[in-house]
Amino acid sequence: MDNLQLSWLLQETAALMEIKGENPYKIRAYQNGARTVAELSSSVRTLIDNGELAKVPGIGKGLRGQIEAYLQEGCLPELEKLRTDIPAGVASLLDVPGIGPKMARQFYQELGVTSVAELEQAAQARKIRQLRGLGGKTEMSILRGIERMKQRQGRTSLAIARPLAENISSVLQSAPGVRRVVVAGSFRRCRDTVKDLDFLVAADNGERVIDVFAEMPLVQEVAGKGTKKASAVLKAGLNADLRILPEEKFAFGLHYFTGSKDHNVHMRQIAERQGLSLSEYGLTVSSTGEELGAASEEDLFEHLGLAYIPAELREDRGEIEAAAENALPELITLDDIQGDLHMHTSYSDGTNSIEEMAAAAKKRGLRYIAICDHSKSLAVANGMSAELLRKQAAAVRSVSDKLGFPILAGVECDILSDGSLDYDDALLGDLEVVVASIHSGFQQDEHQITRRIIAAIKHPLTHIVAHPTGRMLGQREAYPVDMDAVIDAAAHYGKMLEINGTPERLDLHETYAAMCRERDVPLVINTDAHSVEQLDFMEGAVCYARRAWLEPKHVANTWSLADFLAYFKTTDRSYR
DNA sequence: GCCGTTTTCGGCCCGACTGTTTTCAGTCG
Numbered sequence: 001m002d003n004l005q006l007s008w009l010l011q012e013t014a015a016l017m018e019i020k021g022e023n024p025y026k027i028r029a030y031q032n033g034a035r036t037v038a039e040l041s042s043s044v045r046t047l048i049d050n051g052e053l054a055k056v057p058g059i060g061k062g063l064r065g066q067i068e069a070y071l072q073e074g075c076l077p078e079l080e081k082l083r084t085d086i087p088a089g090v091a092s093l094l095d096v097p098g099i100g101p102k103m104a105r106q107f108y109q110e111l112g113v114t115s116v117a118e119l120e121q122a123a124q125a126r127k128i129r130q131l132r133g134l135g136g137k138t139e140m141s142i143l144r145g146i147e148r149m150k151q152r153q154g155r156t157s158l159a160i161a162r163p164l165a166e167n168i169s170s171v172l173q174s175a176p177g178v179r180r181v182v183v184a185g186s187f188r189r190c191r192d193t194v195k196d197l198d199f200l201v202a203a204d205n206g207e208r209v210i211d212v213f214a215e216m217p218l219v220q221e222v223a224g225k226g227t228k229k230a231s232a233v234l235k236a237g238l239n240a241d242l243r244i245l246p247e248e249k250f251a252f253g254l255h256y257f258t259g260s261k262d263h264n265v266h267m268r269q270i271a272e273r274q275g276l277s278l279s280e281y282g283l284t285v286s287s288t289g290e291e292l293g294a295a296s297e298e299d300l301f302e303h304l305g306l307a308y309i310p311a312e313l314r315e316d317r318g319e320i321e322a323a324a325e326n327a328l329p330e331l332i333t334l335d336d337i338q339g340d341l342h343m344h345t346s347y348s349d350g351t352n353s354i355e356e357m358a359a360a361a362k363k364r365g366l367r368y369i370a371i372c373d374h375s376k377s378l379a380v381a382n383g384m385s386a387e388l389l390r391k392q393a394a395a396v397r398s399v400s401d402k403l404g405f406p407i408l409a410g411v412e413c414d415i416l417s418d419g420s421l422d423y424d425d426a427l428l429g430d431l432e433v434v435v436a437s438i439h440s441g442f443q444q445d446e447h448q449i450t451r452r453i454i455a456a457i458k459h460p461l462t463h464i465v466a467h468p469t470g471r472m473l474g475q476r477e478a479y480p481v482d483m484d485a486v487i488d489a490a491a492h493y494g495k496m497l498e499i500n501g502t503p504e505r506l507d508l509h510e511t512y513a514a515m516c517r518e519r520d521v522p523l524v525i526n527t528d529a530h531s532v533e534q535l536d537f538m539e540g541a542v543c544y545a546r547r548a549w550l551e552p553k554h555v556a557n558t559w560s561l562a563d564f565l566a567y568f569k570t571t572d573r574s575y576r
Numbered sequence: 577g578c579c580g581t582t583t584t585c586g587g588c589c590c591g592a593c594t595g596t597t598t599t600c601a602g603t604c605g
Contacts, residue, residue, distance in 0.1 A: 023577080026578090027577090028588075033577085060577060063578085097603095100604085103602075137595060138595070224592090224604095231604090259605090261605075264589080268589060273582095274581095280590090
């Protein structure tokens with residue numbers, strides 16, 4: 001993908017500029033540009049061709065010139081220039097926690113270090129402590145930082161982060177003098193992965209809470225500790241940060257530490273234009289110093305003339321402008337969900353029976369479900385033979401009648417390597433829901449996989465494509481696929497794409513979910529539950545879907561069962 | 577380098593903590 005490649009190069013350019021000590025605002029412009037490019041919903045090539053790139057906020061004349069050169073020559077002129085001064089590897093030093101641009105430059109200039117491996121050698125050879133301004137503690141902390149970096153590459157999936165967040169919250173909640181605990185940061189914004197966990201605590205006696213935090217058994221190492229904040233590395237490999245705030249400032253701190261950073265910067269600018277000054281400690285009138293209190297985030301937004309912006313939208317992707325015009329979307333909530341169209345039973349690799357899954361779904365307030373166990377080719381998941389699938393469909397209908405609860409007989413049908421489905425049309429035609437997905441042949445190239453998925457979308461008996469990109473957070477990358485073409489095909493053939501609620505998947509990615517919204521492709525939010533307990537994945541999945549600005553109308557399992565089924569009758573399902 | 581509700585020039589967030597410094601720079605969020 002051009003966009004991601006380009007974004008990466010812009011990021012590297014910014015890193016090298018930091019090390020060189022260039023204008024920090026120019027650096028930020030490149031960082032913003034990198035983020036903007038990564039989030040574009042069309043390829044930069046398309047945007048250049050139709051002249052739309054000039055309208056993208058954050059991409060001005062300078063960056064556009066770089067991007068055009070990149071498309072023509074395959075490299076960024078600015079980056080090439082920097083690389084003649086500083087070897088590219090020096091930028092990787094910034095990935096080590098505790099190392100910023102100044103140290104990276106010093107290590108390169110004074111020790112000739114151009115990679116993390118060389119830095120590690122230098123530290124082990126006790127060369128760091130000989131440098132001016134640095135000592136033995138810094139040397140040790142660099143070695144620890146490198147060790148930590150090796151352990152944990154990148155971000156942590158919610159499958160790991162959520163239980164940790166809940167556990168630590170309850171520990172903090174029971175500390176003396178604690179009034180409330182909130183997990184802020186990207187966790188509260190419902191990102192698919194988190195870099196660390198940010199705990200905000202309103203408490204009378206901060207120091208005692210910080211002690212409780214630092215002594216938790218989950219903590220591997222305390223990285224820093226003061227009277228208002230503390231930072232720790234957890235045994236699970238991610239960081240946890242704690243901040244203590246007075247109750248009356250809590251709303252401001254909550255907003256600030258929920259972020260995102262870009263959202264916060266924009267909010268401060270909005271405040272400034274109104275003669276106000278916004279910080280994590282309050283909102284003050286700049287001229288008089290008068291403090292405007294806020295009992296809640298709602299109050300804070302109201303002071304600035306803005307509608308309340310849900311945390312999931314706070315990425316500076318237009319939510320502040322929309323809030324000013326009172327034009328924010330009515331985001332989907334868990335209560336809107338009426339059905340769950342992808343779950344497994346003991347017929348394949350699930351642990352519960354049809355009846356148990358149905359009863360649990362009904363108890364959670366669902367109005368209908370579909371049972372979609374694995375198809376015959378997926379032997380590792382105990383895929384069903386054609387005969388067993390027929391039997392299961394009969395069993396599903398009988399349980400449905402018995403419980404007086406609509407259960408659709410379905411299947412999660414493998415899309416085989418050649419794009420065909422795993423059963424014949426006669427059998428698939430007898431089912432109410434066919435969810436098609438890829439579980440094999442990940443090594444195929446982008447062209448092959450894209451053709452394969454589009455073939456499944458064209459198949460008149462397919463309703464939904466499940467986990468369309470195959471990513472497994474923290475385990476494997478998505479397979480290469482042209483989602484632009486897949487979404488166009490889904491629009492054309494009237495099919496739906498799934499947002500899979502398994503915390504390691506959350507697939508579709510929010511950027512693609514937003515593309516579906518823009519192109520009128522209905523999404524379906526499913527749990528893919530393999531047990532009764534996993535039906536609870538729905539909550540996290542809905543939160544994630546909100547990041548794509550989805551409203552109930554965009555999500556087909558908020559519709560009544562009749563409307564869901566009717567959708568496929570009214571769309572073009574012809575072959576080719 | 578980007579941007580425009582006092583603008584085409586002059587802004588662009590800032591406080592807590594650490595280590596090494598004897599009064600502050602670097603890093604982080």
